[in-house]
Amino acid sequence: MKRYLGNLDKPEERVNRALEAYQSLTKLREVKPGEGLPYKYEPPHLPGWKDMMIGGAIPGLKPNQRNPYFTGGTAKHYRPVINFDKCIKCSLCWEYCPDSVFDVTPDGYFNPALAYCKGCGICAEVCPVPDTIIMVDEMEFEDGYGKFLDEYRAWKENREAYRKWFESLLPKAQVISVRKR
Amino acid sequence: MSVSALETKRLEAVLKGDEEVEVVGTGTDAVAYALMLADVDVTSAYPIRPYGGVMQTVARLIADGYMKAEYIVAAHEHDQFEIVKHASAVGARTFVGSSGVGWLLAIEAIVAISTDRYPVVALIGNRALDDPGAYGVEHNDALMVRDVGWLLVWVDTAQEALDTTLIAYRVAEDPRVMLPVGISMDGAFLTHSEHVFKIPPKKKVQQFLPPYDLGNRKLHPSNVISVAPQVNEDWVTEIRKQMDEAMKNARKVIEEAYRDFAKIFGRDYGNPFVEPYMVEDADVVMVGMGTVSKPIKEAVRRLRAKGERVGFLRIRWFRPFPTEDIIRYLSGVKVVAVVDRDYSFGSPFDGGAVFTEIRSALYETDHRPLMMNFIGGLGGREITYNDAINMFNMALEAARKSKVEQRVIWYGVRE
Structure with missing residues (x-):
């Protein structure tokens, strides 16, 4: 592979990219029976023609209403991690989030309900404070489907541990607020 | 071009008075007067003969202040039919029309209007399909949509064109129907020939034609809905079945509309169909x-x-x-x-x-x-x-x- 890539233009960059891709794949592992999260298939409710709105119209989600059919949080490749120490409570993430993922905490912070997050990264893009919202590869985390980490609570419980954890994620972040990638 | 003093007097009489007035005009003029009486909110226009006459008369009625409507000149017919589809979705009473190949250029939007269930009323000035080029009448243009949920009606006088336009709105917007109506008019023979016809007073039209109400399907920030979704095999059969029922309901609704029309305007067409x-x-x-x-x-x-x-x-x-x-x-x-x-x-x-x-x-x-x-x-x-x-x-x-x-x-x- 190295020999092949070495004959093309920008050989170093190509080799590095290939290595990066390979390493991200080696993180994948086989999930053994019984190991995953409990999941029971429930066929979707299909209404009859008399019960449907005409013309295929569908009642939409009200502002600030979350999609009740999407609670697994499985769509995202990256998740937002919030540095609450730096947050200025401007509410832009809450305002812009297309899936109304952010819960307002009693002291005015914005805590992402990761089960509803699609990983779009708009929150990190609009956050005006450097290094405050970062988008990190989902592969970095062990929690998932249905039971996600509560970032705000983790921060409240142990600020020092949260700060260290956040700093360990910072070099791996794909999108970092204010900073260019 | 503005209306003559005589026409001014007549239009004011029908808009403010209680009596109908007799005028001379083409088949497309008759439709335009019906649009004025029906208080159409949005019309989109793109010129093609023989339908085009209605565009000119509507433009003149708006310019001279007899009609209040958004008159949108489209880039082409597909655009034209998309405009009224969207206007209808937000609660505007709409009018559109075309002829021959123009009508067919819009076919994607035309089908979406009926499958999305918007009660648009269209005038089809029947014209032969190209090629070879011909301006004259043939009914294949309108018949192209006979299977996709458009109500189709053919008229043979200017008076019937005017009356049928009013009836078309009443039928299309009925909650039991909610389908578009295509009014077909023979190119040249009716679109461009002059007839004597009567314009009924607006007061009577208001008795006959209730305001357009989309109910819970009106697209508005206070009524959050999705329309025209991708539903595939899970929903398509049911949505087509709804249209089948609506089309069958239309027979009853048409009968009622003609009965009320005769009662209010005193012109009885007998059998509506x-x-x-x-x-x-x-x-x-x-x-x-x-x-x-x-x-x-x-x-x-x-x-x-x-x-x-x-x-x-x-x-x-x-x-x-x-x-x-x-x-x-x-x-x-x-x-x-x-x-x-x-x-x-x-x-x-x-x-x-x-x-x-x-x-x-x-x-x-x-x-x-x-x-x-x-x-x-x-x-x-x-x-x-x-x-x-x-x-x-x-x-x-x-x-x-x-x-x-x-x-x-x-x-x-x-x-």
């Missing part, structure tokens, strides 16, 4: 749509005077198809001769579209008539009184012999 003309005890009945009724009725009168038992049945509503009326009027007749101003190449017996549908409806009757089909008047060629007499003579000959020698006749085709 078909116009029977001297069909009682007739041995031969000619059937047609649109202005071909004029020479045929004249021929019927003269042949009746000579003692021939002939009649004519004009189809007004082609969708929903007047199956019961077709059976009632044509069962037991000796020969039914259908004049098709259209073609349907390769259809059963290689006849026209109207012929094929009538034949299908009559399959259920106990006394099936012999059937003939005249394909004629294509590309705007005139069907004259003499032509009608010739057609009747051929049909009477078949009635006497109890045998149809040639089922489909391309009438007047040069050998």
Whole structure:
């Protein structure tokens, strides 16, 4: 592979990219029976023609209403991690989030309900404070489907541990607020 | 161009007064006056003859302050029909129209209007499809949408055009229907010919036509809904079935609308779906749509005077198809001769579209008539009184012999 890539233009960059891709794949592992999260298939409710709105119209989600059919949080490749120490409570993430993922905490912070997050990264893009919202590869985390980490609570419980954890994620972040990638 | 002093007086009379006024105008003028009375909110226009006359009259009525509507000049017909679809979705009463190939350029939007269930009313100034180029009438343009949920109606006078436009809004916007209506008008013969007709007072129109109400389907920030979603096989059958029901409901709604129309305006069209003309005890009945009724009725009168038992049945509503009326009027007749101003190449017996549908409806009757089909008047060629007499003579000959020698006749085709 190295020999092949070495004959093309920008050989170093190509080799590095290939290595990066390979390493991200080696993180994948086989999930053994019984190991995953409990999941029971429930066929979707299909209404009859008399019960449907005409013309295929569908009642939409009200502002600030979350999609009740999407609670697994499985769509995202990256998740937002919030540095609450730096947050200025401007509410832009809450305002812009297309899936109304952010819960307002009693002291005015914005805590992402990761089960509803699609990983779009708009929150990190609009956050005006450097290094405050970062988008990190989902592969970095062990929690998932249905039971996600509560970032705000983790921060409240142990600020020092949260700060260290956040700093360990910072070099791996794909999108970092204010900073260019 | 502004309206004359005389017209000003007349328009003010219908907008403010209680009496109808008589005017002279073309078929498309009549539709424009109906739009003024129906308080259409949005109209999108793109020029093509022979529909285009209605654009000009509407523009003039808006410019002179007789009508308040958004007049949007579209980039092309597809754009034109998309504009009214969206306007209708947010609660605007809309009008649109086209002719021939222009109508077909918009076909994607046209289908979406009916499948999304928006009660748009369109004028189709019937025109032959290119190629070869022709400005004259042929019904294939409107018939192209006969299977996709548009109500289709053919008119034969300016008065009927005006009245049918008002009825079209009432039927289309009925919650039991919520489907678009295409009003077909023979290019040149009706769109561009001048008639005397009466414009009813707006007060009566308001009694007849309730305001447009989309209910819970109105797109508005306070009513959050999604429309036109991708639903695939899970939902499509059900949504088509809803349209099937709506189209069947339309028959009842049309009847109610004509009944109320007669009550409020005093003009009674009798049977809403078909116009029977001297069909009682007739041995031969000619059937047609649109202005071909004029020479045929004249021929019927003269042949009746000579003692021939002939009649004519004009189809007004082609969708929903007047199956019961077709059976009632044509069962037991000796020969039914259908004049098709259209073609349907390769259809059963290689006849026209109207012929094929009538034949299908009559399959259920106990006394099936012999059937003939005249394909004629294509590309705007005139069907004259003499032509009608010739057609009747051929049909009477078949009635006497109890045998149809040639089922489909391309009438007047040069050998």
